[in-house]
Amino acid sequence: MQFKTSVMPKKKRIALIAHDNMKQELMEWSLLHRHQLENHELFATGTTGHMLETELSIPITKLISGPLGGDQQIGAMLPEKKIDLIIFFWDPFEPMPHDPDVKALLRVAAVWNVAVACNRSSADFLLSSPLMSAEHSYRIPDYDSYLAERLKKPS
Numbered sequence: 001m002q003f004k005t006s007v008m009p010k011k012k013r014i015a016l017i018a019h020d021n022m023k024q025e026l027m028e029w030s031l032l033h034r035h036q037l038e039n040h041e042l043f044a045t046g047t048t049g050h051m052l053e054t055e056l057s058i059p060i061t062k063l064i065s066g067p068l069g070g071d072q073q074i075g076a077m078l079p080e081k082k083i084d085l086i087i088f089f090w091d092p093f094e095p096m097p098h099d100p101d102v103k104a105l106l107r108v109a110a111v112w113n114v115a116v117a118c119n120r121s122s123a124d125f126l127l128s129s130p131l132m133s134a135e136h137s138y139r140i141p142d143y144d145s146y147l148a149e150r151l152k153k154p155s
C-alpha cells in the first residue's frame with residue numbers, strides 16, 4: 001500500500017457516539033468540554049445526537065440511529081475525509097445486534113488513519129492534544145496508486 005499526506009482542518013469534524021449504557025458518561029464528558037467542542041463541527045448517531053444537542057445546545061448533524069445503520073453512515077464518511085476524529089464510548093459489557101457495524105466502523109477508521117477515542121480517558125487525551133487547534137498533516141492510503149496497481153495488466 002502506498003500512502004499520501006492529507007491535511008485535516010483546524011476546525012475538526014468530530015463524530016460522537018455512545019452505546020446506551022455509556023450515554024450518560026458521554027453527556028457528562030461533553031458537558032465538561034462543551035467550550036472546546038463548540039469550536040468544531042459535530043456529528044453523531046441518531047439517539048446520541050439528539051441527547052447531546054439538548055444537553056449542550058450546540059447544533060449537531062444527526063445521522064441515523066446506530067442499530068439502524070448510523071455507524072455505517074459514519075464509516076462511509078471516513079474514506080471521503082468528512083470526519084476527522086471519532087469519540088465512541090462503546091459498551092464493553094453488552095453484545096449488540098449491530099456489532100458487525102461497529103467492528104466495520106473501527107476497521108475503516110484504522111484503514112484511513114482516523115483517530116478514535118473509545119473511552120473517557122482516551123477522549124481526554126485526544127481533546128487536550130495541541131493538534132486539536134491546528135491544521136494537521138497525516139498519512140492516508142493513496143487510493144489512485146492503489147487502483148492503478150490493481151488495474152495494471154499482467155505483462
Ligand SMILES: O=C(CO)COP(=O)(O)O
Nearest residue numbers: 045046047048065066067
Ligand atoms: O448504537 C450506537 C452505536 O453503535 C449508537 O446509536 P444511537 O446514538 O442511535 O443510540
